[in-house]
Amino acid sequence: MTSAASPHLTGGLDTLVISGRVDADRAELTPRGELVHGCADVLGRTLADLPATVTRVDLDMGGVHFMDTAGLQFLDVLADHGRRRFRTVTATNWNGQPRRILELAGLDTTDPLTNLDAAGAVSAATPATPAAPATSAVALERAERLHVLQEEVEQLRQAIASRPVIDQARGILMATHGCTSDEAWHILREASQLSNTKLRDVAAAVTASAEADGPPPSAELCTALRRAVARRRRD
Template structure:
């Protein structure tokens, strides 16, 4: 049993497949790839194809390595399916960037369908349709805004992967840091200078070329601060 999603537009990223197996009254699904546009439809078709004897559906999310706000719709479909069919539904093993998105959305990273406020994963972060003035509604709106910014920055990073990889290599050679430390230096420089990550990477790469232009004073200061913080850490 396997379902697959069509590729999305960011380029070079994996499609979603949802293989699984049914053992008696339990279905175990193991999604692999990305939770992006179309993932909720793929999940809905997969769930609809399960035998009527199934009373429990468990998803192992270890194979999902990227997620945007469509992933919240994915969770909503799963939660609604569980309520409508009176099934037990769980998700587990959220890692990396998808786990970060759950954190920003204010969901339980162990199982976002567990605990209070799980009538729908999307409703946990989506502001009400009516004008909202309460502190809770404002907090939800701000949380969603932060979530969308985080996803957009990650999309840009993936699209700009070649230049970012070059910049990481330059920082590793220049400052004697690891690849992971170089990545954090780039991200922190981006945040400190309020500059897009790909623009930071492009400036670092260009400055390493013969007669290449140095980074702007603001960017250079932010880079120095990021390197200093990483050394102290």
């Protein structure tokens, strides 16, 4: 059995392919590629094709090399399938960047399905017991490192949340100006710098303006985009 995702809005050819086999009452599935927009649909189709005799579904995630927030939807679909069909489901062997995303989302990297709540959403972490006052230089240093790590995690969360709209904006620029994906990325970054606007806000404005009756970007942002496009063409 094999299922694959369709090409992205940006025109890329990155896909998610799920292969596997059924052995008696157990299905072993192996996703390969990226957990991005459309991955939950691919998984849903794969699960729907499983024989009714299957009582356990195990996913080996070792072949997944990238995921964004769509990966959490992928897990929601898997967990919901297990509840509705009364099947045991697992998703193990996470590595690299996907494993890091699970850490940031507060999920168990051994099998994130173990701490999804009944609604399929990420369970809130149990509040920690207040620690005793730091009385040593070592404790103070650890507290400072924790604060720095918390800031880094928040920045990464924002970057993850921004990726879908940035990908859409890149696709729109590629279609509008006939540029490559890398060139569209540089246009967004340069327009952000020229207009002193956050990158995700530039991307959101570009995406909104492409919709029917969507509002055009501000005059300042339009000027910055024109300059960025012109500079890319000269280069």
